Each structure stands twice: as C-alpha cells, then as structure tokens.
Amino acid sequence: MILKNRIIATPTGDDFEEKAMGGAALVIAGHAIVEPGRSSFASPEEPYPFAKYEREETRKKVLKIHRGGAKASVEIFHAGQDARTVDYAKGPSALIRPDGVEVKEMDEEMMEETLRWYAETAASAKKIGFDSIFLHFGHGWLPAQFLSPHYNHRTDIYGGSIENRSRFPLRILETVRKAVGNNYPIDIRISAYEWIEDSISFEDVMYFLKKAEPYIDTVQISSGIDKIFEANVHCITTNLEEEMPNLKWAKQAKAELQIPVSVVSAVMTPAMADEIISKGYVDMVAFGRTLLADPYWPKKAMEGHPEDIVPCLRCSNCYHISSDHWNVGCSVNPRYHHQEFVPSEINLPKAETKKHVVILGGGPAGMKAAITASDRGHKVTIIEKQKELGGMLRFISKEAHKEEVQRLLDYYLTQIFKREIEVLLNTEADPELVKELQPDSLLIAFGAVERILPIPGVEGEKVQLATKAIAHPEQLGQNIVILGGGSIGCEIGLELAENGKNVTILELTDTLAANANSLYREALRQKFLLHENLHSLLKCGCSRIEEDVVIYKNESGEEKQLPYDQLILSTGLVAQRQLVESFYGICRDTVAIGDCVSPSNIMNANFEGYTAALNI
Ligand SMILES: Cc1cc2nc3c(=O)[nH]c(=O)nc-3n(C[C@H](O)[C@H](O)[C@H](O)COP(=O)(O)OP(=O)(O)OC[C@H]3O[C@@H](n4cnc5c(N)ncnc54)[C@H](O)[C@@H]3O)c2cc1C
Ligand SMILES: Cc1cc2nc3c(=O)[nH]c(=O)nc-3n(C[C@H](O)[C@H](O)[C@H](O)COP(=O)(O)O)c2cc1C
Known part of the structure; x- marks a missing residue:
C-alpha cells in the first residue's frame, strides 16, 4: 500500500469522512467489534459491522474515506474482560467484575472461537474494501489483557513469562495474517506502558513486537489503558501532560524494528511532526484530536499555511466519556460532533447582502464571530477596550501548561490580521459610539468579570484577583491561599506549587475542579499528588480575611486560621447583564x-461566536 503522505488519522469516532478530505493519507475508522455480542465496549447490542444487514453501512465508510482521497483502514477491537455483555465476558483470567458480570478465563475452546472471529472479521474488512486493518493490541483490550501482568494471572502456557503472555496475541496475529493473505497491510496499536501498577514493561512490549514483526506491517505506539480512569489520562492526554509523551518509546521501537513505526498522542503542530519524521525517530505520525479540532490540518500544512490550522487545546471535551455525554464538543471546532447542523468553515454560506457587523469585545467569542462574519462577506468592526485583542485568552496563555491556548490566541490574531476587519483598540464601547457606526448587526461579547465575594477584609492589600496573580506572579509571596478550587483556582495553585510556593486552596464544596470534565479533573488530581507544598481544604468556607491570616470554617463548623502572604480570589465569574x-x-x-x-468556557464562546455570525 502506498500512502500519499505520512499522516494517519487515528480512530476518534465516526467523523472520518472530513478527515479524509482534509488530507490525511490513511484514515482509520473506529472501531469494529471482532466478535458479535462478546467484544463490544459500547453496548451488548452493538452491531457487528460485517453482518448481512450492516455491510452496506460499513461499505459506505470505505467509500466516504476513498471519496475524500485517503486510504481506508478499520480498527478491529475486542474488549475482552471489559466487554458489555449481559451474561459473561471472557478474558485471560477469571474474575467477577464490579458490575457483577462474570469474566471467564479463556480455555482453548474459547480461544479458538475468538480466533475464528478474528479471521472472519479481518477477511470481511478486506473483502468490503478497507485497504488495511488496524488491530487494537493496546489500551487494555483483549490482546493487551493477555500481554499485561495487570490482567493476566494465568499459570498455564498463556501466563507468567512474557513468552507465555505473548502466546495468544501472537496466535491472533498468525490467524489474521492467514485470513487476509500476505499482500495485505496489518497495523497494530500497542501501549508501550500502561501507567498502572503491574503495567507491562516496555522491555516486554519490545519482546512481543519482535515476535510479532513477521506477521505485521507496521505498529503504532500509544500508552495507557482506556477502561482504567487513572491510566486513561495517558491514552488521551490533557494539556497538563507533556506533548508527544509516547515519542521516547516510539523512537526506541523504530530503532529496534524493521517495520515502519508510527506514534500517536499530542503531536500538535506540523513543525513537531516534521521534526520527528525528518530526524528518523518515526516513519509516520498518527493524529487524534488535532484532526477533530481541524480536519484540514494536513492540507493547510502541505500548502505552507500552518498559521491557518485551528489548534487543539487538549481540553478533552471531545471525549464522550470525560463529559459523561452531557456536553460533548470541541473548544475550537464548533462543527465537531454537531456536523448535522453546523456547516464547515470551508463551506460557509455566503451572505446574501453585505452588512456592517459591529462586535463589542475582542475575546474568543468576538474574534470567532468577526472571522466568520468576514468570511461570509460582511464588513466587520471590532471594538475592544484593552490595548490588545484576546480577552481572557491573554491571561490564560500566560499560565503554565497552556501552550495550546497561546497557539489559539496566535491563530485568532493571525486570522483577524489576514482579513479586512476593522479593529478599534483602547476603545470602550458605549451606546453613542455604536449608534455612530450604524451597524446592521450588533454582537455583544463583553465577557464576564471576576466575582468578588462580600467577605470582610476582601479589599485588603494582599488580596488579588486570579487574573492579576496570573499576570504578575513575580509579585506573589511564598505562602499563598487560593479562595475557590474550581479549575481556574486549581491550575493557578498547581503552577505556583510547581514554582516552589506553599499553596493552600480553600474550597466550599467537596470536589476540586468540579466544573472541569472528569478526565481533566483526574489529570489535575494526579498532578496535585506530586506536590507536598500544595494543599486543599474541602468543605471549608472563608469567613474573614485579616491582615496576616485567613479565617475559615471547616466541615464541622470549627473556626480555623491560615497565615498567608497573598490571597488569590478565584471564586468564579459574573455575567454583565446590565451592561x-x-x-x-x-x-x-x-x-x-x-x-x-453566562460565564462558561472557550468552547461555548467559540460556538456562540461562530453560530451568531452564521445567522447574520
Ligand atoms: C483565569 C481564567 C482562566 C480560564 N481558563 C480557561 C481554560 O483553561 N479553558 C476554557 O475553556 N476557559 C477558560 N476560562 C474561561 C474563558 O476564558 C472564557 O469562557 C472565555 O474567554 C469567554 O470568552 P468571551 O469572548 O465571551 O469573553 P472574554 O474572553 O472575557 O472577552 C471579552 C472581551 O471584551 C472586552 N470588553 C469588555 N467590556 C468592553 C467594553 N465596554 N468595550 C469594549 N470591549 C469590552 C474585554 O476587554 C475582553 O477583551 C478561564 C477564565 C479565567 C478568568
Ligand atoms: C473522541 C475520541 C474518540 C476516540 N475513539 C477511539 C477509538 O474508537 N479507538 C481507539 O483506539 N482510540 C480512540 N481514541 C483515542 C485516539 O485514537 C488517540 O489515541 C488519542 O486521542 C491520543 O491522540 P491525540 O493526542 O492525537 O488525540 C479516541 C479519542 C477521542 C478524543
């Protein structure tokens, strides 16, 4: 199989068609269950994609990817012991799951049955037109369950040594190879490290890969486990983790294997991808969320316009599990997950009449609206009271771990600069000025203001707003108390603790970062554990701020005090309705x-800016 470039669109749900149009060489549709009724992670009724009455839909997936100009692959996936079944699941070792479902230790007969399904599914994928297949051997799914000492407690020839733990996964590969023949590409995804106790070691992974090499054509290096939350934050990393976390392992795999190697996870920019390919660290780069944020990432890179790429923030709002399905979306791509009612930016409906659109406030909502309205053919004026555009993004991008927000700010500013948008800086909007401009359409995007709770002593000199603390960390003393443990307070606390300050967060509720999605909250929790100088006091309300101490009441109503050099207020934002x-x-x-x-987040601001401009 010849690929037109080295970009793989890794499985992230069903929006593969646009990824193909966007220029990725290989688009992997995910996921296809191997064994009907026994291997799904979605529901016991998840359809088998190659069942007679599912085939037409599956064939469409192939054609959609081909229509977009990419080669089509499909992820073949067996959930093993974590399968959503109603009677029993099968895995390397017997157990009763927390949901009461019995996991049966797979005997030879069960293994044979699973192998038959692997053969059938792989052969069907080939027959229906996929150009290659992608076998999920990582993230704690069935083959990984056999490989990993965390799951595999067998004492027979399938457990114990890595030679034994590799035996069944190798039988899967042998079976699949036989089913698809020699001239058909087989790719596998594997976790180099699982980020849990008893994780498989990278040495063992390399042992397995060397044994697997004769059967497969390429391997994709990932890490983590999907089903176990602490480890899932390493499959889908948040902005709190380093970028390209799997590169160190992929490099080593590439050095020791003959087959091409790809790496996945947090490869954010064309420069990063170019570098790791040109240095020979990997052969291909697999992208997940960057292509959800902007499916046209590859084309824009190829055409020499990386500045037009809408950057992913790694907020993980796109990941259904992290939002518990309440509010799935993308911070920067309003169309993601809403394709049926939000048009693509490359396909914007042109305005029937050119109007003068005046936008008050140049934060993400205002900037997104300005770019979109301008692209639709309107004349746009932004009025911004500060000396720069950006709104809250100017503060967030100064925080640690927010390189992605800096990229987003740069993206918005570049896009505004590229268009004929009039920007009036240092200009506070007032109704008279707006009247003079004679807008046909007026968008108000003033943002919110930080809440100052009416606590005695809150006007004290040592009390600061969160944005001020972000802008001037050099003015902070050693002992910091943060009032409010939402995600903003937690992020500020983490950064200050990383910089050696003693930090205590006072939070009224029983949860830190309750407003964040659950994956992000978990990532924060793990980071908090690394710092002994970072404390949080939950169910504690501040009652008074004195010159050197903060007085608070704990859960039992006892009054306590905390000495402080600075107190940072991070107690939420309030809308500006009257204004x-x-x-x-x-x-x-x-x-x-x-x-x-209504104070919310970048995702909401971006969505509302985009859709408001669509409605003009
Ligand atoms: C410290 C902090 C950290 C945050 N971190 C995150 C995060 O990590 N992820 C996330 O998704 N969200 C985060 N948020 C929330 C996010 O910043 C906001 O939801 C988002 O910026 C809202 O966009 P907006 O355009 O509506 O308003 P803003 O970004 O507030 O922009 C409003 C703009 O209007 C201008 N303006 C106001 N009044 C006038 C006037 N009278 N005339 C002219 N201009 C005016 C302001 O100067 C400003 O530039 C954070 C918020 C704070 C405070
Ligand atoms: C919304 C979403 C859906 C995903 N679905 C799958 C899937 O079906 N199968 C899979 O192996 N990985 C899935 N993943 C993981 C990605 O393929 C990828 O490994 C991960 O997001 C890390 O890459 P990134 O940092 O480039 O996003 C999904 C990720 C996201 C964000």
Missing part, C-alpha cells in the same frame, strides 16, 4: 454571545 442590556435597542439585530451572557 449588555444597555446596548439593546440601537440595532434591530442585536445578539449577546459568550461569557457576558
């Missing part, structure tokens, strides 16, 4: 967007 209302009545078409209506 917003004062701008209604000037222009018939007036809409308020983003935080000024």
Whole structure:
C-alpha cells in the first residue's frame, strides 16, 4: 500500500469522512467489534459491522474515506474482560467484575472461537474494501489483557513469562495474517506502558513486537489503558501532560524494528511532526484530536499555511466519556460532533447582502464571530477596550501548561490580521459610539468579570484577583491561599506549587475542579499528588480575611486560621447583564454571545461566536 503522505488519522469516532478530505493519507475508522455480542465496549447490542444487514453501512465508510482521497483502514477491537455483555465476558483470567458480570478465563475452546472471529472479521474488512486493518493490541483490550501482568494471572502456557503472555496475541496475529493473505497491510496499536501498577514493561512490549514483526506491517505506539480512569489520562492526554509523551518509546521501537513505526498522542503542530519524521525517530505520525479540532490540518500544512490550522487545546471535551455525554464538543471546532447542523468553515454560506457587523469585545467569542462574519462577506468592526485583542485568552496563555491556548490566541490574531476587519483598540464601547457606526448587526461579547465575594477584609492589600496573580506572579509571596478550587483556582495553585510556593486552596464544596470534565479533573488530581507544598481544604468556607491570616470554617463548623502572604480570589465569574442590556435597542439585530451572557468556557464562546455570525 502506498500512502500519499505520512499522516494517519487515528480512530476518534465516526467523523472520518472530513478527515479524509482534509488530507490525511490513511484514515482509520473506529472501531469494529471482532466478535458479535462478546467484544463490544459500547453496548451488548452493538452491531457487528460485517453482518448481512450492516455491510452496506460499513461499505459506505470505505467509500466516504476513498471519496475524500485517503486510504481506508478499520480498527478491529475486542474488549475482552471489559466487554458489555449481559451474561459473561471472557478474558485471560477469571474474575467477577464490579458490575457483577462474570469474566471467564479463556480455555482453548474459547480461544479458538475468538480466533475464528478474528479471521472472519479481518477477511470481511478486506473483502468490503478497507485497504488495511488496524488491530487494537493496546489500551487494555483483549490482546493487551493477555500481554499485561495487570490482567493476566494465568499459570498455564498463556501466563507468567512474557513468552507465555505473548502466546495468544501472537496466535491472533498468525490467524489474521492467514485470513487476509500476505499482500495485505496489518497495523497494530500497542501501549508501550500502561501507567498502572503491574503495567507491562516496555522491555516486554519490545519482546512481543519482535515476535510479532513477521506477521505485521507496521505498529503504532500509544500508552495507557482506556477502561482504567487513572491510566486513561495517558491514552488521551490533557494539556497538563507533556506533548508527544509516547515519542521516547516510539523512537526506541523504530530503532529496534524493521517495520515502519508510527506514534500517536499530542503531536500538535506540523513543525513537531516534521521534526520527528525528518530526524528518523518515526516513519509516520498518527493524529487524534488535532484532526477533530481541524480536519484540514494536513492540507493547510502541505500548502505552507500552518498559521491557518485551528489548534487543539487538549481540553478533552471531545471525549464522550470525560463529559459523561452531557456536553460533548470541541473548544475550537464548533462543527465537531454537531456536523448535522453546523456547516464547515470551508463551506460557509455566503451572505446574501453585505452588512456592517459591529462586535463589542475582542475575546474568543468576538474574534470567532468577526472571522466568520468576514468570511461570509460582511464588513466587520471590532471594538475592544484593552490595548490588545484576546480577552481572557491573554491571561490564560500566560499560565503554565497552556501552550495550546497561546497557539489559539496566535491563530485568532493571525486570522483577524489576514482579513479586512476593522479593529478599534483602547476603545470602550458605549451606546453613542455604536449608534455612530450604524451597524446592521450588533454582537455583544463583553465577557464576564471576576466575582468578588462580600467577605470582610476582601479589599485588603494582599488580596488579588486570579487574573492579576496570573499576570504578575513575580509579585506573589511564598505562602499563598487560593479562595475557590474550581479549575481556574486549581491550575493557578498547581503552577505556583510547581514554582516552589506553599499553596493552600480553600474550597466550599467537596470536589476540586468540579466544573472541569472528569478526565481533566483526574489529570489535575494526579498532578496535585506530586506536590507536598500544595494543599486543599474541602468543605471549608472563608469567613474573614485579616491582615496576616485567613479565617475559615471547616466541615464541622470549627473556626480555623491560615497565615498567608497573598490571597488569590478565584471564586468564579459574573455575567454583565446590565451592561449588555444597555446596548439593546440601537440595532434591530442585536445578539449577546459568550461569557457576558453566562460565564462558561472557550468552547461555548467559540460556538456562540461562530453560530451568531452564521445567522447574520
Ligand atoms: C483565569 C481564567 C482562566 C480560564 N481558563 C480557561 C481554560 O483553561 N479553558 C476554557 O475553556 N476557559 C477558560 N476560562 C474561561 C474563558 O476564558 C472564557 O469562557 C472565555 O474567554 C469567554 O470568552 P468571551 O469572548 O465571551 O469573553 P472574554 O474572553 O472575557 O472577552 C471579552 C472581551 O471584551 C472586552 N470588553 C469588555 N467590556 C468592553 C467594553 N465596554 N468595550 C469594549 N470591549 C469590552 C474585554 O476587554 C475582553 O477583551 C478561564 C477564565 C479565567 C478568568
Ligand atoms: C473522541 C475520541 C474518540 C476516540 N475513539 C477511539 C477509538 O474508537 N479507538 C481507539 O483506539 N482510540 C480512540 N481514541 C483515542 C485516539 O485514537 C488517540 O489515541 C488519542 O486521542 C491520543 O491522540 P491525540 O493526542 O492525537 O488525540 C479516541 C479519542 C477521542 C478524543
């Protein structure tokens, strides 16, 4: 199989068609269960993609990817002991799962049955037109369950040594190779490290890969375990983790194997991808969320316009599990997960009449609206009271671990600069000015303001707002108390602790970062554990701020005190409804967007900016 470039679109749900249009060479549709009724992780009824009445849909997946100009692959996936079954699941070792489902230790007969399904599924994938297959051997799924000492407690020839633990996974590969023949590409995904107790060692992974090499054509290096939350943050890393975390292992695999090696996870920019390929560290790069944020990433890179790529923030709002399905979306791509009602940026409906759109406030909501309205053919003016555009992004991008937000800010500023958008900086919007501009359409995007709780002593000199603390960390003393343990307070606390300060977070509720998605909360929890100088006091309310001590009440109502050099207020944001209302009545078409209506996040600001501009 010849690929047109070295970019693989790794499985991230069902939006593979646009990824193919965007220029990736190989698009992997994910996932196809191996064994009907026994291998799904979604539901016991998950359809088998090659069943008679599913084939037409599956064939469409192939054609959609081909239509976009990419080669098509499919992830072949067996959940093993974690299968959503109603009666029993099968895995390397017997157990009763927390949900009461029995996991049966696979005997020879069960193994044979599973192998038959692997053969059938692989052969069907080939027959239906996929150009290659991608076998999931990582993230704690069935083959990984056999490989990993965390799951495999057998004492027979399938357990114990790595030679034994490799035996069944190798039989899968042998079976699949036989089923698809020699001239058909087989790729596998493997976890180099599982990030749990009793994780498989990288040495063992390399042992297995060397044994697997005769059967496979390429391998993709990942890490972590999907089903175990602490380890899942390493499959799908947040911005709190380093970028390209799996590269160290992929490099070594590439050095020791003959077959091509790809790496996945947090490869963010074309420069990063170019570097690791040109240095010979890997042969191909696999992208997950970067292509959800911008499916046209490859084309933009290829055409020499990396500055037009919409950067992924690694917020993981796209990952259904982390939001518990409440609010799945992408911080920067309003279309992701909403394709049926949000048009693509490359396919924006042109405005029927050119209008003058005036936008008040140049934060993410205002900037996104400005770019979109301009692309639709409108004349756009932004009024911003600060000396720069960016809104809260100017502060967030100064924080540690927020390189992605800096990229987003750079992206917005570049895009505004590239268009004929009039920007009035250092200009506070007032109704008279807006009237003078005679807008046909007015978008209000003033953002929110930081909340100052009416606590005695809050006006004290040593009390600061979160944004001030972010902007001037050099002015902070050694002992810091943060009031409010939402994600903003936690991030500030983590950064200060990383810089050696003694930090205590006071939080009224029983959860830190309750507003964050669960994956991000877990990532923060793990980071907090690394710092002895970072403390949090839950269910504690601040009652008074004195010159050198903060007085708070703990869960039992006892009054306690904490000495401090600085107290940082991170107690939420408030909408600016009155200000917003004062701008209604000037222009018939007036809409308020983003935080000024209801404080939220970048995802909401971006979505509202985009859709408001679509409606003009
Ligand atoms: C410290 C902090 C950290 C955060 N971290 C994250 C994060 O990691 N991820 C995330 O998703 N969200 C985060 N948020 C929330 C996120 O920043 C906001 O939801 C988002 O910026 C809202 O966008 P917006 O455009 O509505 O408002 P803003 O970003 O607040 O922009 C509003 C703009 O309007 C301008 N303006 C206000 N009044 C006037 C006026 N009268 N005339 C002209 N201009 C005016 C302001 O100067 C500002 O530039 C954070 C918020 C804070 C405070
Ligand atoms: C929304 C979403 C869905 C995913 N679905 C799958 C899947 O079906 N199969 C799989 O092996 N990995 C899946 N993943 C993991 C990705 O393929 C990829 O390994 C991971 O996101 C890390 O790469 P990235 O940092 O480039 O996003 C998914 C990730 C996301 C964010």
